[in-house]
Structure formats: C-alpha cells, structure tokens
Amino acid sequence: MRMCRYILKNKKYFIGTLCTSLFAGVVPLFLAYVIQLISDVAFNNHFEKAGTCLFASVLFLVYTLMTTSINSIMKSTYRKKLKTDLGEDLYFSLMNQSYSTFKKEKIGNQLSLFTNDIKMVDEYYFHPILSMIVDIIVSVIILIYILRIHVFVGFMMVLIAVATLLVPKMMEKRLKKYSNQLFSYSGIYNSKLKEIFQNFDIILDLSVLKQFVDKGKEWIENMEYKQRNVNMAISLTGNWANCIAATFQLIFMLVIGLMILYGHLDMIYMMPIVNVSNNFISNLNDISSNLAGFKSVSDVNSKLLNIIDSHGQANKFVSNYDGNIYLEHVSFGYTESKMVIDDLSFKFEKGKKYAIVGPSGSGKSTILKLILGYYPVQKGNVSVLGPKNVSMIHQESHIFDDTIRNNLNMELVQTDETLLKCLEFVDLPEFKLDQNICEDGSNLSGGQVQRIGIARTISHLKEVLLCDEITASLDAQTAIEIENRILDLKEETVLYVTHKYFDETLKKFDCILVFKQGRIVEQGSFEELMKNKEYFYSLKNKGCI
Numbered sequence: 001m002r003m004c005r006y007i008l009k010n011k012k013y014f015i016g017t018l019c020t021s022l023f024a025g026v027v028p029l030f031l032a033y034v035i036q037l038i039s040d041v042a043f044n045n046h047f048e049k050a051g052t053c054l055f056a057s058v059l060f061l062v063y064t065l066m067t068t069s070i071n072s073i074m075k076s077t078y079r080k081k082l083k084t085d086l087g088e089d090l091y092f093s094l095m096n097q098s099y100s101t102f103k104k105e106k107i108g109n110q111l112s113l114f115t116n117d118i119k120m121v122d123e124y125y126f127h128p129i130l131s132m133i134v135d136i137i138v139s140v141i142i143l144i145y146i147l148r149i150h151v152f153v154g155f156m157m158v159l160i161a162v163a164t165l166l167v168p169k170m171m172e173k174r175l176k177k178y179s180n181q182l183f184s185y186s187g188i189y190n191s192k193l194k195e196i197f198q199n200f201d202i203i204l205d206l207s208v209l210k211q212f213v214d215k216g217k218e219w220i221e222n223m224e225y226k227q228r229n230v231n232m233a234i235s236l237t238g239n240w241a242n243c244i245a246a247t248f249q250l251i252f253m254l255v256i257g258l259m260i261l262y263g264h265l266d267m268i269y270m271m272p273i274v275n276v277s278n279n280f281i282s283n284l285n286d287i288s289s290n291l292a293g294f295k296s297v298s299d300v301n302s303k304l305l306n307i308i309d310s311h312g313q314a315n316k317f318v319s320n321y322d323g324n325i326y327l328e329h330v331s332f333g334y335t336e337s338k339m340v341i342d343d344l345s346f347k348f349e350k351g352k353k354y355a356i357v358g359p360s361g362s363g364k365s366t367i368l369k370l371i372l373g374y375y376p377v378q379k380g381n382v383s384v385l386g387p388k389n390v391s392m393i394h395q396e397s398h399i400f401d402d403t404i405r406n407n408l409n410m411e412l413v414q415t416d417e418t419l420l421k422c423l424e425f426v427d428l429p430e431f432k433l434d435q436n437i438c439e440d441g442s443n444l445s446g447g448q449v450q451r452i453g454i455a456r457t458i459s460h461l462k463e464v465l466l467c468d469e470i471t472a473s474l475d476a477q478t479a480i481e482i483e484n485r486i487l488d489l490k491e492e493t494v495l496y497v498t499h500k501y502f503d504e505t506l507k508k509f510d511c512i513l514v515f516k517q518g519r520i521v522e523q524g525s526f527e528e529l530m531k532n533k534e535y536f537y538s539l540k541n542k543g544c545i
C-alpha cells in the first residue's frame with residue numbers, strides 16, 4: 001500500500017477524478033430509474049407519464065455523454081500526473097546514487113524500470129485503484145437501491161459479491177510467481193538487446209548474425225511467454241469470478257421470478273433489478289480482475305519504492321580541500337578477497353604535474369577513481385575531492401547525439417569563444433559548434449570523438465585534472481601536442497596515467513610515480529629514475545612505457 005502515497009499526493013486530482021468517476025459510475029442507476037419509469041408506463045398503463053419518460057431519457061443521454069467524457073479526460077490527466085511523479089522520483093534517486101551502486105546494476109535493468117515497471121504500475125495499480133474505488137462505491141449504492149426494494153434480494157447480492165471476490169485470493173500465489181518471472185526477465189531482456197545493438201559491428205565482423213538472430217528470437221519468445229502467463233492468470237481470475245457470479249445470478253433471477261410469481265415483489269421492479277444486478281456483477285468482475293492485477297504488481301511496487309526511498313546514496317565529499325591531495329595508508333579492493341591498492345601513501349602538491357606509470361593491472365586507474373570518490377576505501381584516508389574540484393578525462397569518451405556546442409556545454413552554458421578555444425586545444429579548429437554529431441560519434445573518427453571528449457573536460461576544467469590513457473586513440477603527433485598543452489596548464493594539479501609516453505613529455509613532469517601491484521615502488525623525475533636503473537628503467541627497456 002506504500003504506493004498509495006502517489007495517489008494521495010495529488011489530492012485535487014484524486015478528488016476531481018473520484019467525483020467525475022462517481023458521476024459517470026451512477027449512469028447505470030440513472031438508466032435503471034428510466035427503465036423503471038418506462039416499465040411503469042408500459043405495465044400499469046400510466047400514459048400520462050410518457051412526457052416525463054421522454055424528458056428523463058433525453059436527460060439521461062446528455063448526462064451520460066457529459067459525465068463519461070469529463071471522466072475520461074480527468075482520469076487520463078491524473079494517470080499522467082501519477083506516472084510523471086513516479087518517473088521523476090525514480091530518475092532523481094537513480095541519478096543520485098553513488099558510482100559504485102550505479103555500476104552494480106546492469107543498464108538494461110535500469111532502463112526496464114522506466115520502459116516496463118512504471119508502465120506495469122500504471123496498468124495494474126494506478127488505473128485499477130481508481131476504477132476499484134468507483135466500482136466499490138457504485139456497488140454499495142446499487143446494493144442500497146436493491147435493499148430498499150427488497151431486503152432478501154439485497155442479501156442475495158451480498159452473497160454473490162463475497163463469492164466473486166474470493167477468486168483473486170485463490171489465484172494470488174500463481175499471479176505473484178508469473179509476474180515476478182516477467183519483471184526479472186524484462187531487465188535481462190533489455191540488457192541483452194542493448195548489448196546486441198551496441199555490438200552490432202562485432203556480430204557482423206564475426207559473421208555470427210544468424211546465431212544472434214536465432215538467439216534474439218528465443219529471447220522475444222521467452223519474454224512474450226512470460227507476459228502471456230501474467231495476462232492469462234489475470235484474465236482467468238476474471239473469468240472464474242465471472243462464472244461464479246453468473247451461476248449465482250441465474251439462481252438470483254430464478255428467486256426474483258418466484259418472488260414476483262408469489263406476489264412478494266412488484267412486476268415493475270423486474271427490469272430495473274435485472275439491469276442493476278448486471279451492473280453489480282460486472283463491477284464485481286472488474287474488482288476481482290483489478291485485485292488480481294494488484295497482487296501481481298506488488299513486488300514491482302516495492303522494488304521501485306525501495307529505490308526511491310533510498311533517495312540516492314551519493315558519496316559525500318570533503319570540503320576542507322587545501323589544494324593538495326593526500327593518500328594516507330590507503331588499501332582498497334573491488335572485492336574483499338583481492339586488494340588492488342596496498343597501504344599506499346602520497347601527497348600530490350597543488351599545481352604540480354604527476355605521471356603515473358606501471359604495468360597493466362597495477363592499480364593506476366583505480367587510484368584516480370578513489371580520488372574521484374567513485375568507491376569508498378577499506379583502509380586509510382583519501383582526500384576525496386569529487387566532481388566539484390576534479391575534472392576527469394577517460395580513455396574513451398562518450399558522445400551525445402547532439403551539436404558540438406551541446407556536447408561541450410553539457411547543460412552548462414559557456415561562451416562560444418571559450419568553446420572554440422577548447423576545440424583549438426584538441427586540434428579541431430575546423431569543427432563548427434553547430435555541427436551535429438550522431439549517437440556514439442558514428443559520423444566522426446575514433447580520435448575525433450576522443451578529442452571532443454577532452455575538449456569537453458577542458459571547457460569545465462577544475463583545480464585538479466585526472467587523465468586516464470587519454471591519447472590511446474590518437475596519432476603520435478596529436479597526442480604529443482595535447483599532452484604538452486595539458487602540461488602547460490599553470491594552476492591545475494595534473495595526474496596523468498598512460499602506457500604510451502614519449503621521453504620528451506616524461507621529462508616535463510614534476511614527478512613520475514611507478515606503480516607495481518598497488519604500491520608506489522619508485523618516484524622521481526625522469527632523469528633521476530633513469531639514473532637509478534631500477535624498476536622504471538627496466539620497464540622502459542622492455543617497452544612497457
């Protein structure tokens with residue numbers, strides 16, 4: 001029932017929709033009244049009431065048209081509002097998660113929350129709950145109407161109601177099982193399709209298109225099978241409730257017939273009772289199906305609300321940043337069993353330029369991620385700076401399907417002059433700010449995409465710049481030029497990780513840190529390290545740097 005808070009959050013919409021639904025919901029009662037008037041004229045020969053009948057009929061038509069139309073508009077607007085509120089809260093919480101939590105979940109699962117789960121909540125919770133409230137109120141009104149005609153008839157209708165509403169309870173376990181299968185599969189399904197579409201070129205290159213088409217068919221089949229199970233369980237619940245209600249209704253009509261025959265009920269009530277009891281039964285069937293839908297979606301509701309109620313757990317960053325970056329006896333592992341950084345201490349001084357070198361897997365990128373605050377350390381202290389003070393350029397840049405201006409700006413507006421300077425910084429002076437880039441930069445070369453990524457970070461430059469293998473996709477000349485420009489930055493502290501160094505560039509760093517198995521095993525200027533002829537020297541001779 002926690003999801004109810006969304007229903008109640010927008011009280012005005014809720015009351016408005018409830019009122020219009022009620023006005024529309026009493027249409028069957030109005031019809032019963034008109035039928036009762038007509039029956040009176042027909043069976044009792046009260047022709048003087050024909051004018052009233054005609055007037056009531058016209059009024060009924062106008063009333064029906066108006067109330068049902070207004071109700072449809074109100075209901076769709078309210079449902080849109082509910083879905084928007086839920087989607088916005090979910091998006092906020094997801095975007096405010098810490099990096100490590102965000103990375104734990106597959107993108108397909110995150111997408112599925114929006115493309116699938118919210119839709120399900122709307123279909124099986126928001127929409128039914130409104131209909132159910134109205135159905136219950138209208139059923140109670142019908143019951144009161146019948147009870148006023150005859151108490152025994154009313155009592156029989158209560159019996160029908162109880163029998164019909166027991167059906168969803170009986171189906172509860174099966175419904176939950178099927179719907180949970182569907183919800184967990186829809187995340188996997190989205191992830192798989194996303195991966196296939198993203199790696200389309202690999203599939204083509206390896207000539208394995210047929211195999212992947214067959215696999216895709218299997219996933220679609222599985223997905224539709226799970227969807228069919230849920231739909232089937234919900235409609236079976238409705239059908240069984242319908243059957244039970246129909247059986248009771250037949251008995252009910254037989255009893256009504258006998259009551260009229262033996263003079264316990266006036267003939268003029270026959271038609272109205274038949275009419276309202278039909279509506280009563282149909283309301284009960286709706287309630288029964290809706291209850292089934294409710295049960296099927298309860299785990300999805302909990303999943304979404306747990307994410308929303310976590311309000312994101314974004315890392316808190318220290319505010320006492322004094323310009324230097326301190327690592328004090330830092331130990332860290334992505335898993336408890338394997339430490340990647342081992343009791344590492346170092347002070348990065350403000351404005352200085354550091355090269356971080358070492359063999360693959362020695363923990364170079366990890367140390368940058370710890371400074372960024374992507375992961376909490378297990379032991380020691382890192383003066384985690386976070387995005388307020390740090391800029392990061394990654395090995396691969398992601399490009400948005402937008403203009404170069406918007407790709408550089410990223411929602412923060414900078415002057416064209418600044419942006420053009422950033423394009424010059426990465427040797428792309430010929431690029432126009434209004435030029436469009438396709439998704440993933442498919443209309444650019446790999447190196448151009450990377451340079452746009454570098455220009456983007458430079459346009460948002462903070463006091464500390466972290467670079468992780470940023471020139472891997474660039475030609476030697478462009479790489480040297482960009483590296484030199486970064487090293488010429490006056491104020492910024494730079495931590496630069498790469499395998500591909502040129503001696504001339506290395507000489508420009510204030511300090512080179514040599515990593516081995518999560519530790520700094522050597523440090524100093526290029527000349528000092530070469531003179532030492534130790535680990536750095538051997539790496540260089542082996543061509544590892």
Ligand SMILES: Nc1ncnc2c1ncn2[C@@H]1O[C@H](COP(=O)(O)OP(=O)(O)OP(=O)(O)O)[C@@H](O)[C@H]1O
Pocket residue numbers: 334335340358359360361362363364365366367
């Ligand atoms: N997200 C992750 N989850 C688990 N293990 C990881 C993760 N990222 C890196 N590792 C592991 O941590 C170790 C250090 O990785 P890191 O990326 O810091 O090395 P690196 O020195 O930057 O290597 P390279 O030069 O190849 O980029 C490696 O053994 C790697 O397999």
